[in-house]
Every structure is written in structure tokens, then in C-alpha cells.
Amino acid sequence: MPVQLTKTQIEQYHEKGYVVVEGVLSPEKLKRLRQETEEIIARAGEVTANNEIYDLEDSHSTQNPRVRRIKEPHNHSKFFWDLFCDTDITDVLVPLLGDNIRIYGAKMNMKAAGYGAPVEWHQDWAFYPHTNDDVLATGLLLDDCDESNGPMMVLPGSHKGPVYDHHADGFFCGAFDPDAEGLDLSPAEMLTGPAGSMTIHHVRAVHGSALNTSNRQRRLLLTEYAAADAFPMVGLKGDYAAYESRMARGVSTRQPRVEPVPVRLPLPAAKNQGSIYENQKGGGRRWFETFEQRKGVAAE
Numbered sequence: 001m002p003v004q005l006t007k008t009q010i011e012q013y014h015e016k017g018y019v020v021v022e023g024v025l026s027p028e029k030l031k032r033l034r035q036e037t038e039e040i041i042a043r044a045g046e047v048t049a050n051n052e053i054y055d056l057e058d059s060h061s062t063q064n065p066r067v068r069r070i071k072e073p074h075n076h077s078k079f080f081w082d083l084f085c086d087t088d089i090t091d092v093l094v095p096l097l098g099d100n101i102r103i104y105g106a107k108m109n110m111k112a113a114g115y116g117a118p119v120e121w122h123q124d125w126a127f128y129p130h131t132n133d134d135v136l137a138t139g140l141l142l143d144d145c146d147e148s149n150g151p152m153m154v155l156p157g158s159h160k161g162p163v164y165d166h167h168a169d170g171f172f173c174g175a176f177d178p179d180a181e182g183l184d185l186s187p188a189e190m191l192t193g194p195a196g197s198m199t200i201h202h203v204r205a206v207h208g209s210a211l212n213t214s215n216r217q218r219r220l221l222l223t224e225y226a227a228a229d230a231f232p233m234v235g236l237k238g239d240y241a242a243y244e245s246r247m248a249r250g251v252s253t254r255q256p257r258v259e260p261v262p263v264r265l266p267l268p269a270a271k272n273q274g275s276i277y278e279n280q281k282g283g284g285r286r287w288f289e290t291f292e293q294r295k296g297v298a299a300e
């Protein structure tokens, strides 16, 4: 049976800025998603540097392939596009975004056992502000996710607050400094659940995730969905035809709904391009422990 959001889950999303919905993917669809993912990963041994598909861990080599992210998987495999438009997923989003929904982009973050990289605190809104904030990201869990394998963490209620400054040395860097902003992150909540669950977080919610120090991988397929009348302020991701082709359901419009939302533009662009991991290298102090720091401590 397809899953629908309950009244309590809808209220939680509006109140806290996130919700975790179990059982969105059937066991068959989960199996197929894992297979498709493994096929893409199996080809990573042929590449030596980041490209339009792979974002690689710094320790990647052709002998020891280490993929940190699959970029825009729907551009490389029809399976992913069909999955993103599957009504098992989009029906869940209708109470939050309405009937007309467009996909902005997608990525799969692979947190490998033992070294999967952290993602510093940020708001997706700082990367892709729109004319209104009926925009969210879903995260399909390919693996069981608990507190030990680097779950995403969200600061509840932060989607109703300011948009923080994600710049360092005058350039966008895809992260902000919680201490400089005086932000208490201790109430942050972990988005955990069994494989096949789907996390949903609001585009303005403050979130991040720690190094995976467990012996289990954590793969999270993130898809960015927007109400069709939320128009991106910084680039369409391709030309207008490409933008129009990303309608996941319902009808498009050329009349953006413009709301009084707080915006900071991600300009000038990050010095390190390619992915959030690369962008965040341009930031200052790191909040989460890195693999290199952990290795250093272990070696002392």
C-alpha cells in the first residue's frame, strides 16, 4: 500500500521543518535502486578525477575507488528519473507542495563505512533560493540508518529563521559558522530509519551530518522538489526546455509566486566547484570531525 503523510506528520513538517516517513519504497523498488546504484559505482574505477557523474573522496584511486556522491543520477539513468516521478513518492509530497511539482536537482550521498565524509551545517536555500520557499528535499535511505552511520541532522524550527551567511573570504562556501552566528545546535535531531524510509526536509532547515565511523555504509538519495510556481533565482540548471522537462507531476507555469522570503545569493560562486563537499573546502573552521583528524588522533 502506498504511504500517505498523516496529519501529525504534516504538522511536524510545518513545526520542525522535517519528517521521516517509513516504508515509502517497497522491497522490490529498494532492491532495484540498490542494483542501479551499484552499477554506477562499479564504473568509478575508470575515473581519476571528479566529473559530471562522480564526486570522489580525496583518498579515491583507480585501484581503490571511493565515491562520495553520484551527481544528478537522473541525467545518467532513466531509472532514477522514473523513481523521482513515482507516485509512491510524489503523492507523499502533495500535502506539502501542492499538485504541481518540479524537480530542481538530485544527488546520492554515499557515506562509506569508516570514512564517509561529513557535511558541514548549511541550508539548501543558501544554494538555490527561489521566489517562494515551497521547496524541500527528500532523502531515500538505501541502508538502515541510525546514530552511528552518519545520519542527517536537522535543527528543528530553523526553517522559520534567518538564512545564514554561507560565505568565507567573500566567496560562497556552502556552509556557515554556527559559533559565529551564535546558534545552539544541541537540539538538532537525527533523521534515522530503516532502509526504504524517506526523509523530507524544508529547504530553509539548518542541517548537516557527521563522519561515518561505523562499519556500515549510509547511502542517501536526495531529490530536490519545488512547487511549480517557485522560480529559482540563480540559474535554471540548463536551458528553459530542460527546466520545463523536470516537471514531476501536474502543470508548469510562467507566473512565479513571489513571497517575502529572506534571501542571500550564493554569489560570487564558490572557489571550489563541483559539489557541496568541494564548496565547503572553501569554508573556514570545520565543525564536524574529518577522517584525517580522526586518523591523526588514532595515530598519536
Ligand SMILES: O=C(O)CCC(=O)C(=O)O
Residues within 6 Å of the ligand: 109, 119, 124, 150, 151, 152, 153, 207, 208, 209, 220, 222, 276
Ligand atoms: O548526506 C548528508 O548527510 C547531508 C547531505 C546534504 O545536506 C547535502 O548534500 O546537501
